[in-house]
Amino acid sequence: MSLTSPPVASLPPALEETLESILGDRYSTRPAILQQHGRGESHHTPAPPAAVAYVTSSAEVLALARACHRQQTPMIAHGAGTSVEGQLQCVQGGVAVDFSTMNRILAINPGDQDCLVEPGVTREQLNLALRDQGLFFPVDPGANATLGGMAATGASGTTTLRYGGMKANVLALEAVLADGAQIQTGSAARKSSAGYNLTELLIGSEGTLALITGLRLRLHAIPPHVTTAQVGFPSVAQAVAAVIAMLQHGLHPALLELLDSAAMAAVNQYCRTRYPEQPSLFLEFHGTLDATTEQAACAETLCRDQGSTGLQWARQEEDRRRQWHARHQAYYAALAQVPHGQGWVTDVCVPLSRLAQCIEATQADLAAAQLQVPLVGHVGDGNFHLLFSIAPDDIERRAQAEAIHQRLVERAHSLGGTCTGEHGIGLGKKAFLLQEKGATTVAVMTAIKKALDPMNLLNPGKLF
Numbered sequence: 256m257s258l259t260s261p262p263v264a265s266l267p268p269a270l271e272e273t274l275e276s277i278l279g280d281r282y283s284t285r286p287a288i289l290q291q292h293g294r295g296e297s298h299h300t301p302a303p304p305a306a307v308a309y310v311t312s313s314a315e316v317l318a319l320a321r322a323c324h325r326q327q328t329p330m331i332a333h334g335a336g337t338s339v340e341g342q343l344q345c346v347q348g349g350v351a352v353d354f355s356t357m358n359r360i361l362a363i364n365p366g367d368q369d370c371l372v373e374p375g376v377t378r379e380q381l382n383l384a385l386r387d388q389g390l391f392f393p394v395d396p397g398a399n400a401t402l403g404g405m406a407a408t409g410a411s412g413t414t415t416l417r418y419g420g421m422k423a424n425v426l427a428l429e430a431v432l433a434d435g436a437q438i439q440t441g442s443a444a445r446k447s448s449a450g451y452n453l454t455e456l457l458i459g460s461e462g463t464l465a466l467i468t469g470l471r472l473r474l475h476a477i478p479p480h481v482t483t484a485q486v487g488f489p490s491v492a493q494a495v496a497a498v499i500a501m502l503q504h505g506l507h508p509a510l511l512e513l514l515d516s517a518a519m520a521a522v523n524q525y526c527r528t529r530y531p532e533q534p535s536l537f538l539e540f541h542g543t544l545d546a547t548t549e550q551a552a553c554a555e556t557l558c559r560d561q562g563s564t565g566l567q568w569a570r571q572e573e574d575r576r577r578q579w580h581a582r583h584q585a586y587y588a589a590l591a592q593v594p595h596g597q598g599w600v601t602d603v604c605v606p607l608s609r610l611a612q613c614i615e616a617t618q619a620d621l622a623a624a625q626l627q628v629p630l631v632g633h634v635g636d637g638n639f640h641l642l643f644s645i646a647p648d649d650i651e652r653r654a655q656a657e658a659i660h661q662r663l664v665e666r667a668h669s670l671g672g673t674c675t676g677e678h679g680i681g682l683g684k685k686a687f688l689l690q691e692k693g694a695t696t697v698a699v700m701t702a703i704k705k706a707l708d709p710m711n712l713l714n715p716g717k718l719f
Contacts, residue, residue, distance in 0.1 A: 264348060266305050270326040274308055274350070277318050281309035281356070292333050292343070292351035296398075298599040298645065298653075299341035299682050304331060304351040311356050313429065313437070313468040320466065321435030323350055323712060330433070331714050332462040334404030335377060337396075339600050340681030342408060342461050346716035352466060354403050360384050361469070367443060368474045369426060374403020374467050381472075390474040393418035396677070397583065403467045409459025411677045413582070416635035417509040417541065418475060420677065422458050429469035430457060433708040443471060456703070461679050462714040464707050478509075478541035482551050483575045486558050486566040487533045491515060491618070494534045495611040497561040498634050501538075502607070504557065506550050510539040511635035512582050515618070518589070518629035518642070522581045525588035530581065531565055536634070537582045539575075582631070589629045589642035596644030599653075601660050603667035604638040604676030613663075613670055614639060620659050626652075638676035664690075680718045688718065 265271070265284070274282045283289075284306050293303030310316050323330050329349025336343060345351060358375035365388050372381060379399045381392050396405060396412040404410075406428065411420030418424065427441030440453040457465055488494040494513055501508065513536055514522065520532045538554065540547040555566055569575045590596045605613045614630065621628050621641075632639025641663070643656045664674045664687050674680075674687035689697050701719055704711075 267326050273322040278308055283307045293345055295336050295338035295343040297339045297341045298597055299344055302344040302346045304345035305348045307351045307353055309353045309356045316431045316466055316468050317435050320431050324434045327710055329712050329715050332466050334401030337398040337400045340678045340683045342681040370472050372402055372470050376402050389477050391477050393475055394421055394424055402470055406458050406467055407462050408679045413510045416511055422455055424473045426473055427471040428454050428457055430465035430467050432465050433712045461717055463717055480544045480547050481541055482547040482570050483539040483578050484568045485537050485578050486563045487531045487535045489562050491534045491614050492611040493561040494536050497558045500557040501554055508538050509541040512537040513632040513634040515630040517627050518585050518631050521588040521629045525591050526584055585631050590644045593644040593646055595646055599643035599645055599656055601641040602675045602678040605667050605670045605672030607637045609670040610637050617663055624655050
């Protein structure tokens, strides 16, 4: 597969003139910039826009949307470029609206435990600013993504089990519709029964309904004490059984992650660590010293009941960071297994009681194809991924990945699960959305899209 694509047709001259007048030198048609904005971190073929607009204010987004609407030109929101399902490919050309320079933290409200940010603020940028307030924003998708992009894709990740994903942590949004109208959803109140929940409608809509220009986010107190552990098991089934036992006993881990044997081997090779290469849980508890000590002791007993070995607790910050470094490097460790490998990350979520069955059947598929592909999961909520690394010209491995992915999604559906727990639909899972939701439900989604964007200008070609 080619890593670059030919440029698409240029914009109408009248629109180019308008955008140049709005943005000045923040409007670009340079080929390198276009190629950069025609892909994320997915395996899908790049598709560049005709132009890139670096916006710095809501007023500029309003003016840009109105100009593009008049000329019936597509608009594709772009943040940090970390999406993995082809959400950023500009399949009909148009304008990539880059929010990376719209990155101000507008207000931090410690009393209300919330903040106002522009969409280009990144997760790490926000948490650095919050540190002195004793607060943090918990959603961690494993990349330093922009908060606007995280809302658009409905991101979650390692901390979802305790703190929830973006839907649980976005209180309100400011957004611009395809015709340039501006809307406000939600409020600073922690709950509301006033009309339709437009905030949650936009979260996870993948830029197909509106351009997000501002977010009010829920914040959380930095826990007074944190305890983490890494523990190995003879099998995935025993690791998952330990997870279920912890939750059934009322434990409240903040993070509960699984790496299988292949993932641990890849991490050891990449990070030069010496973890036992067996299915392993990485867990973390937040709270007071007494609470975390009590929960840690209970977790250790439950893990031992399932045959765990080599449980290692880390209570000092340096030791905790060293342990979590392995989990956070799993994706890059997988990529490094293949020279010039390109990432292809699967994403399904099933009921917790069916998780071990789904994982073991998937590992059997990999074994039958003689593939060593790392598997990682946010197992506390039944979500897991395969981390394929595929050379651009390896047609055979790509075909194998497609076949295994197809069976994986069908298996998840048969077990009462979903084709995506957190990555979204984008380009890659449109057929699976129809399989999962059915024609009538997808028709309702399509009707909402047509009502808000009748000319299909916002991120066209995605979802449906």
